[in-house]
Amino acid sequence: MQIYLPIAEVSVSAFLLFGIGGLVGILSGLFGVGGGFLITPLLFFIGVPPTVAVATGANQVVASSISGVLAHLKRRSVDIRMGVVLLVGGLAGSAIGIWVFNLLSRLGQIDLTVQLAYVLFLGLIGLLMLQESVRAMRRARSGTAPRVKRHHHTWVHNLPLKMKFRTSGLFISVIPPLIVGAFVGLLAAIMGVGGGFIMVPAMIYLLGMPTKVVIGTSLFQIIFVTSFTTFMHALTNQSVDLMLALLLILGGVVGAQVGTRIGARLNAEQLRVLLALLVLAVCIKIALDLLIEPNELYSLAKVKS
Numbered sequence: 001m002q003i004y005l006p007i008a009e010v011s012v013s014a015f016l017l018f019g020i021g022g023l024v025g026i027l028s029g030l031f032g033v034g035g036g037f038l039i040t041p042l043l044f045f046i047g048v049p050p051t052v053a054v055a056t057g058a059n060q061v062v063a064s065s066i067s068g069v070l071a072h073l074k075r076r077s078v079d080i081r082m083g084v085v086l087l088v089g090g091l092a093g094s095a096i097g098i099w100v101f102n103l104l105s106r107l108g109q110i111d112l113t114v115q116l117a118y119v120l121f122l123g124l125i126g127l128l129m130l131q132e133s134v135r136a137m138r139r140a141r142s143g144t145a146p147r148v149k150r151h152h153h154t155w156v157h158n159l160p161l162k163m164k165f166r167t168s169g170l171f172i173s174v175i176p177p178l179i180v181g182a183f184v185g186l187l188a189a190i191m192g193v194g195g196g197f198i199m200v201p202a203m204i205y206l207l208g209m210p211t212k213v214v215i216g217t218s219l220f221q222i223i224f225v226t227s228f229t230t231f232m233h234a235l236t237n238q239s240v241d242l243m244l245a246l247l248l249i250l251g252g253v254v255g256a257q258v259g260t261r262i263g264a265r266l267n268a269e270q271l272r273v274l275l276a277l278l279v280l281a282v283c284i285k286i287a288l289d290l291l292i293e294p295n296e297l298y299s300l301a302k303v304k305s
Contacts, residue, residue, distance in 0.1 A: 007241035008052040014247060016046060021248035025255020037125070039248065040192045041118055041282045044289075048244070050114040051105060054192030055233035055240045056248070062226045069223060072216025079167035079213050083220035085174050086199070089181025090188070090225035097189025098232045105237060112290075117191050119287045126279035133273040168209045168217075176207055181221060188222075188229045 001014045024039045043053035072078050104110040159173035180202045187198065199218045203209045209217070234240040 003243065005048070005052075005241050005244050007056075007239060008048045008244060010047050010049075012046055012048070017244060017247040018251040020046075021251020022255035022258075023251075024248075025252035026258050037118075037122065037191070038279070038282060040114075041122070041286055043244075044115070044286065050111045051101075051237065051239045052241055052244070054101075054114060054190070055230060055237075056244050057192040062223055062230065066223055069216060069219040072219065075216075076167075077213050078216035078220050079165055079209070080220070081163070082165045082168055082170075082177060082207075082209070082213075083217045085163070085177040086181035086184075086217070086221040087224050089178035090185035090221055091228055092178075093182030093185025094189045094225055094229045094232070095185075096182075097186040098229070098236060100186075101190055101233075102236055114191060115286055115290055119283055119290070121187075121191070122279050122283035122286070126276050126283055129279065130273065130276035133276055137273070168207075168213055170208060172207065180206065181225075184221070185225050185229070188225050189232070192229075 002011050003014045003017075004011045020039065020042050024042070040050075040053045040057040043057060044050060048056075069078065101110060104113050159175050161173050161175060162171055163174050164171045180199060184199050199221070200214055203214045203218065204211060230240055
């Protein structure tokens, strides 16, 4: 069943869009990722313009993050104070990102910038994930446990403007969380991702937060930043396609349930390897699309003013 997406200005199969949402939902259930860094490139592949894919893909992140954060709130594994500090930085970064996004759109360089950003980040993330997964599988086979590094004080803990974060058991400066939040907000605006793949490692290794509160706190911040980003994209460049967002969210809800059930039966290390390979495959596909000469060197497209 073909449907016309008025904002994207393309005709796409509704079942295909539902399937893409379902696939990302399955990945969310399997690996615990929001899927924003995969759903946007997948929309590129079916002909959705990058500007619309970035703005609309953020809706999927919001939907998946809300259900996750509710579960973490029940377990009291969300540091609300830390989340608010990250949110302040995130909103500032998102505002800057929207300005950069609109500037690049006016210059006609936004499509290339978004695709290059995905090649860079997906390539880096995929390689790091694959390396860590292979190491974990080797440790599991050899029966050796990884060495646990206890948290120790670094230069971050010597910065001014300190605040106590009771849930995380930290007394640190608000400057690093603000910077982390701002960087994630910038990525959300330009790439349409939640940024959890950047924020989670930064919260653990840079801020020293306990792992048990990191995921919930990250999701708490992501909800508001991606919601703000979606609203600003809709307000400033009218690039949010509601029909596209609805089909992706419906597919994601169904897929997440399936993925959760499948994940309970599979090996964790093998799952991480599969996700890493999938991320690298998407990265290579985007890179090839940029490098291979298209069949039509010129095209006529209506430019929105």
